[in-house]
């Protein structure tokens with residue numbers, strides 16, 4: 001057998017390379033998982049599998065609002081409208097949802113300071129105070145936590 005007068009060892013080499021290529025392509029088609037490269041060089045489904053293994057910690061604002069519609073409504077009126085309840089009341093919301101006897105955290109002024117203490121790393125539009133110069137540290141006496149622009 002002679003192709004284009006090539007020496008037989010070259011023909012064998014070409015056939016070998018061709019066989020390697022074909023088996024690579026067949027293996028690639030058969031062995032690549034379905035969701036590979038959906039998002040990047042990994043199996044897309046690995047993300048949802050990983051997420052579903054973890055139980056959510058937060059119940060979410062909607063779940064809180066079902067039991068406390070009044071608070072949800074009040075919160076929506078003020079400048080804290082975009083905060084989640086758990087930002088202040090802590091992460092025990094799943095347990096609290098199952099059994100209200102598992103109390104949520106009672107927030108202290110420490111929680112306000114965590115967001116509002118002046119810091120150059122915060123955006124300029126964000127209202128910040130220098131806590132030691134700002135009246136006193138009993139924030140709730142003058143600001144309603146659910147409606148911070150209102151006084152009690």
Ligand code: HEC
Nearest residue numbers: 064065068071072075080083084085087088107140145146
């Ligand atoms: C900015 C922080 C903050 C956010 C956000 C927040 N709370 Fe509160 N909440 C507080 C503080 C502080 C108190 C306690 C006030 C006190 O001790 O006088 C409180 C008290 C409460 C109380 C006790 C009764 C009452 O009305 O005073 C309930 C119920 C409550 N919050 C539910 C919610 C729910 C539901 C959400 C979300 C819709 C929410 N809170 C969002 C800070 C917050």
Ligand code: HEC
Nearest residue numbers: 079080083087088111112115125126127139143145148149
């Ligand atoms: C998770 C972060 C966060 C926490 C915790 C938080 N705030 Fe705020 N606060 C905000 C955001 C966001 C705004 C709206 C943006 C703004 O006005 O700077 C705001 C606005 C305010 C304002 C301005 C109200 C206005 O309309 O002028 C006051 C006062 C205030 N918060 C007080 C408090 C007090 C008191 C607490 C504690 C009960 C608290 N905040 C806890 C994020 C937070």
Ligand code: HEC
Nearest residue numbers: 109112113116127128129131134135136137138139141142
């Ligand atoms: C004695 C009452 C009083 C107390 C206590 C108090 N505030 Fe205020 N706060 C005010 C008043 C009045 C204003 C409105 C303008 C001003 O004087 O800065 C204000 C304004 C603010 C603002 C908006 C600042 C801005 O740039 O507009 C934030 C945020 C704030 N307070 C957070 C807090 C936090 C957090 C605490 C607790 C550490 C607290 N306040 C304690 C009375 C008080």
